[in-house]
Amino acid sequence: MRGNAAFLPISTEELKAIEAFRIGTRRVEAGGTVIEEHSRSPHLYTLYTGWAFRYKSLSDGRRQILSFLLPGDFIGLQDEFAEGQTHGVEAASDATFCVFERDRLWDLFHAQPKLGYDITWLAAREEKMIDDNLVTTGRRNAGERVAMLLMHLYRRAERVGMVRDGWVPFPFNQQHIADALGLSLVHTNKTLRRLQRMGLHKIDGGWLRILEPHALEALGDYFERPLRLVPLI
Amino acid sequence: MRGNAAFLPISTEELKAIEAFRIGTRRVEAGGTVIEEHSRSPHLYTLYTGWAFRYKSLSDGRRQILSFLLPGDFIGLQDEFAEGQTHGVEAASDATFCVFERDRLWDLFHAQPKLGYDITWLAAREEKMIDDNLVTTGRRNAGERVAMLLMHLYRRAERVGMVRDGWVPFPFNQQHIADALGLSLVHTNKTLRRLQRMGLHKIDGGWLRILEPHALEALGDYFERPLRLVPLI
DNA sequence: CGAATACTTGAGCTCAATCAATCACGGTGG
DNA sequence: CCACCGTGATTGATTGAGCTCAAGTATTCG
Known part of the structure; x- marks a missing residue:
């Protein structure tokens, strides 16, 4: 590692x-x-x-x-x-x-x-x-929250080398996402569906793919900086 | 100090x-x-x-x-x-x-x-x-949020000796509270008013007094533990 | 005595919650 | 092989908490 x-x-x-x-x-x-x-x-x-x-x-x-x-x-x-x-x-x-x-x-x-x-x-x-995350649950609406979370998770996973052909493992169900974003399960589903229909991302069989990173970043008003090296204990 | x-x-x-x-x-x-x-x-x-x-x-x-x-x-x-x-x-x-x-x-x-x-x-x-705070903005409703915040601030101020006759300095306006809790200004006002009318607390002239700590703790589902000593740098 | 800032309140609207099915799918036991 | 679950995803209908808009009321301050 x-x-x-x-x-x-x-x-x-x-x-x-x-x-x-x-x-x-x-x-x-x-x-x-x-x-x-x-x-x-x-x-x-x-x-x-x-x-x-x-x-x-x-x-x-x-x-x-x-x-x-x-x-x-x-x-x-x-x-x-x-x-x-x-x-x-x-x-x-x-x-x-x-x-x-x-x-x-x-x-x-x-x-x-x-x-x-x-x-x-x-x-x-x-x-x-x-x-x-606090800014997200406090001040972002549902679409912004989902966009922000998807980009955040993708970038972090990418960083530690978990991306394969543009897909990262995504072992979360919609209840997880709802609980992370402070949304209800149903509304999380509808929002996820909406962004997916818009062609921004795709979740399938436990894998996530980002199709429109710039659109998601703009929607979520969330831009992950190139991260510095991190110590490992 | x-x-x-x-x-x-x-x-x-x-x-x-x-x-x-x-x-x-x-x-x-x-x-x-x-x-x-x-x-x-x-x-x-x-x-x-x-x-x-x-x-x-x-x-x-x-x-x-x-x-x-x-x-x-x-x-x-x-x-x-x-x-x-x-x-x-x-x-x-x-x-x-x-x-x-x-x-x-x-x-x-x-x-x-x-x-x-x-x-x-x-x-x-x-x-x-x-x-x-993240639990608050993510999962508590307006009344619970306000109750939680008031108790949290009171307890912490109490801890560092800022209480005088049951009152602590409270230099925040309602916009601050709204921004901390992820609520709108108007709704913050209405909720604050409601709790005050219920006799749970009082805010006056930049000072806060807790009248019903147990009721506020129960409402906010928030119980501050007796805090351990804290280092001071 | 304006002017500015903060607080208060009512009215109406909207985003998201809740309720209620339905669907898809991979077991698993008969 | 198939009926029967259990879990998770999906969708529509309805409700409601909290939003926005719009006015008003202190209070302070130059």
Whole structure:
């Protein structure tokens, strides 16, 4: 995975420190729970392969997907300080993770400040993505929301080399999209249908293809910058 | 400020490192711009006194307030890696800030890994708050949104000792609230009015008082946990 | 005493929610 | 082989929460 051009190179020493920090790997199949909502996981993870997402629910069951996770994403920092009120993480496709012990995070910072810095970077980068999602649910209408999400997911997947012939794996159903965008299932379906009929994109058999990237970017008022290299923990 | 019971104590050595990291203070009056939207600020800040908020706009002017900032909040990490697409920060009341040089952040991590760890903590804590805001705009209705916001702001202000006789300073107008909650100005007004008529809260002359905290918590399905001590950079 | 800013309220409209079927499809058990 | 599910996608009809438009009412300030 470190061969991937999306990630920052790393020194041998740092790599060793990461290896020492890691306590194993974990495999979760599609639909499986990675971190239970409301429970503070003793582990941190890096997503290694597959798709996952973070979510939170209200007590009557309404669910909001907070962000989608792709290979390289670091998981679990947020509930470092949350007393019980934490997000859940679920695998959207079959997925594999590197597992770390939360209680040893400080040791890592202490031994390798550079890796601490990298983790902060990752946290800040994720916060930026959530900022964008917040603008979406707060101020974009249905068409804009869908356009924005499709471009966002496509660009991120592209970045970590998941595109094959213009298609990226898209293991989400319409309920996922609705929950991410703060829309109802039915209205999500109608909006998706509309954009697809307009020829902007295509979703088929668990794969997504963007047909009119510029139109989608303009509609969503969302332009992903060429992303800088990202550290990989 | 370090006397405030909300903040973690700190060693003399760390304090010295922070002092060295700080390059000055800055005063911004109510309504003034702290960080311009779309411009990467060369500085990081800690809010020292007053209220501020982070926001992002769509190109047609629709604005979303991302989070509110209170004394002790660390500002500017998010655009560490953002190419141009950054949030703006504005002072809601007269406010003062400690100013740090962004380019020396890594030096700080290097010299004092503990402070790096603290900054990561702060970043994770802020991300958690944005997660909550995202649930709000995505899945709560107008009444729930307002209830949630009022309790959230009150609890946080209470925590840093801004309550006087049950009142906290509330330098926001209804447009701010609307932009934070993803509602229109008019509907925000009507909802605020409704809750106030129900006797749940009172806003008067720039001060907020919570009359029925339990009712507001129940309505908003939002229960702030007793917060742990927070590091102060 | 205007002029500007913020708040308030009513009326009507619209986007998106809800309700209610229907359809497609891949199991799976008889 | 086929009837029978269960899940997810799709579509139409209806409803409603929140939007926009339009006026009015404080309040402050030069």
